[in-house]
Amino acid sequence: MLKKVMLVAGAILTGVISSLANAVVILQYHHVSDSTPKSTSVTPAQFAEQMQYLADNDFTVMSLTQAVEQIKLQQTGSPKQIVITFDDGYDSIIDNAAPILAKHQFPFTVFISVKPIDAGYKGMMSWQQIKKLTEQGATIANHSxxxxxxxxxxxxxxxxxxxxxxxQNLLKTEAEIKQQTGQSVKMLAYPYGEYNAELTSLLDELGFVGLGQQSGAAGNYSSLTALPRFPVAFDYADLSELTIKFTSLNMPVIKQNITDPQLKNGQWRPLLEVTVDTTDIDKHQMMCFVQGQGSQPAIWINDNTFSVQAKRDLPAGRKRYNCTVPSKTQTGYYWFSQAWVRPKNDGTWREE
Known part of the structure; x- marks a missing residue:
C-alpha cells in the first residue's frame, strides 16, 4: 500500500514538474544582413549557424500558431520548442533568411506594418515578395x-x-493582410515592444494575441496578450549565449503585484513582488537583473514570493527587470522578464 501511495505521489510530482517545464522559446529577429544597423541585425552567417544548431540539437521548431494553440489549451508540448519570428518585414528576410529556413523546413512568422510596404520604403519587402513567403509556408501577422x-x-x-x-488601426491592418495574403491569425507584435494594461485589454476585447520584446520563455504561466520573446541581434546574437536562452523555461509565476508595464507619474523605481511555484526551483538561486543597473539577488518575502526593485530611477523610455533561476530537474533556467515603459517627468514621451 505504501509503495502504491509513493508511486502515485511520484506520478503527481512528475506531472507538476512537466507542467512547470513546458515552454516555448520565441525568437525575435529584424534584419538578417551584413549591411543593416547592428543593433537590430544578425549576419546571414550568424543566422545560418543558429538555425543549424537548432537542427543539430533536436529542437522542435514549430509555427507561432501551433505554439499559441498549445498555450491556450494548456497542453504539454515536446521538450526544446522554438518559434522563429521577424518584425517589420525587411527584404533581408526573403533574400537571406528564407533560404536558410527552407533548407531546414522551419516555419516562421513575419509581423508587418502596412504603411511602409504601401509606400515602398527602401529595404522593405513588397506585397509580391510577402505573398511569395506565404507560398513557402510563412505566417504573416500584425505589427500595426x-x-x-x-x-x-x-x-x-x-x-x-x-x-x-x-x-481601427489594428482591424484595418488585419483586413489588409487578409486581402493581400489570405491570412488572418489575429496576432500582434507590439511596435517597440510597448504595451500597457489598456492595450492588453483592447487586444483581449478584439480577440488578438499580443507579443512583446521582454525576454523569457512562453508557456502555461504566460499571458496571451503579453507573450515574451528573446530579441536576437548584435550583443544578443552570440551563439554561446543563445544556447542558454534556447533551453529556457517558463517561470511559474502565479501572481504579481504589478502587471501594467506603464509606470505612473513619479513611480520610477517600481517595487515588483512576484509569487511563484517553487516546486522545481531553489529559491536561493534566484537572481534578478535591472536593466541599466546590473544584477541583484531576489529578496524573498515568504516561501514563494520575492521582490525586486531598481535602486535608481528608471530613465524615460523602455526598461526591464529580468529574473532567472535554474531548474532542479530539467536542463535550463526558468526565465521571467517584466517590461517597463515610462514617460518623461512632464508626462510627455521621449522622441524615438
Missing amino acids: WGHEHLIRYLANETTVQWRQRVG
Whole structure:
C-alpha cells in the first residue's frame, strides 16, 4: 500500500514538474544582413549557424500558431520548442533568411506594418515578395498600420477615442493582410515592444494575441496578450549565449503585484513582488537583473514570493527587470522578464 501511495505521489510530482517545464522559446529577429544597423541585425552567417544548431540539437521548431494553440489549451508540448519570428518585414528576410529556413523546413512568422510596404520604403519587402513567403509556408501577422507607439494618446484624446483609434488601426491592418495574403491569425507584435494594461485589454476585447520584446520563455504561466520573446541581434546574437536562452523555461509565476508595464507619474523605481511555484526551483538561486543597473539577488518575502526593485530611477523610455533561476530537474533556467515603459517627468514621451 505504501509503495502504491509513493508511486502515485511520484506520478503527481512528475506531472507538476512537466507542467512547470513546458515552454516555448520565441525568437525575435529584424534584419538578417551584413549591411543593416547592428543593433537590430544578425549576419546571414550568424543566422545560418543558429538555425543549424537548432537542427543539430533536436529542437522542435514549430509555427507561432501551433505554439499559441498549445498555450491556450494548456497542453504539454515536446521538450526544446522554438518559434522563429521577424518584425517589420525587411527584404533581408526573403533574400537571406528564407533560404536558410527552407533548407531546414522551419516555419516562421513575419509581423508587418502596412504603411511602409504601401509606400515602398527602401529595404522593405513588397506585397509580391510577402505573398511569395506565404507560398513557402510563412505566417504573416500584425505589427500595426504604421508602426505607431500604440500606447500613446493624441493631444486631448479621451480613453474612448484612443480605444476607437487604435482598434481601427489594428482591424484595418488585419483586413489588409487578409486581402493581400489570405491570412488572418489575429496576432500582434507590439511596435517597440510597448504595451500597457489598456492595450492588453483592447487586444483581449478584439480577440488578438499580443507579443512583446521582454525576454523569457512562453508557456502555461504566460499571458496571451503579453507573450515574451528573446530579441536576437548584435550583443544578443552570440551563439554561446543563445544556447542558454534556447533551453529556457517558463517561470511559474502565479501572481504579481504589478502587471501594467506603464509606470505612473513619479513611480520610477517600481517595487515588483512576484509569487511563484517553487516546486522545481531553489529559491536561493534566484537572481534578478535591472536593466541599466546590473544584477541583484531576489529578496524573498515568504516561501514563494520575492521582490525586486531598481535602486535608481528608471530613465524615460523602455526598461526591464529580468529574473532567472535554474531548474532542479530539467536542463535550463526558468526565465521571467517584466517590461517597463515610462514617460518623461512632464508626462510627455521621449522622441524615438
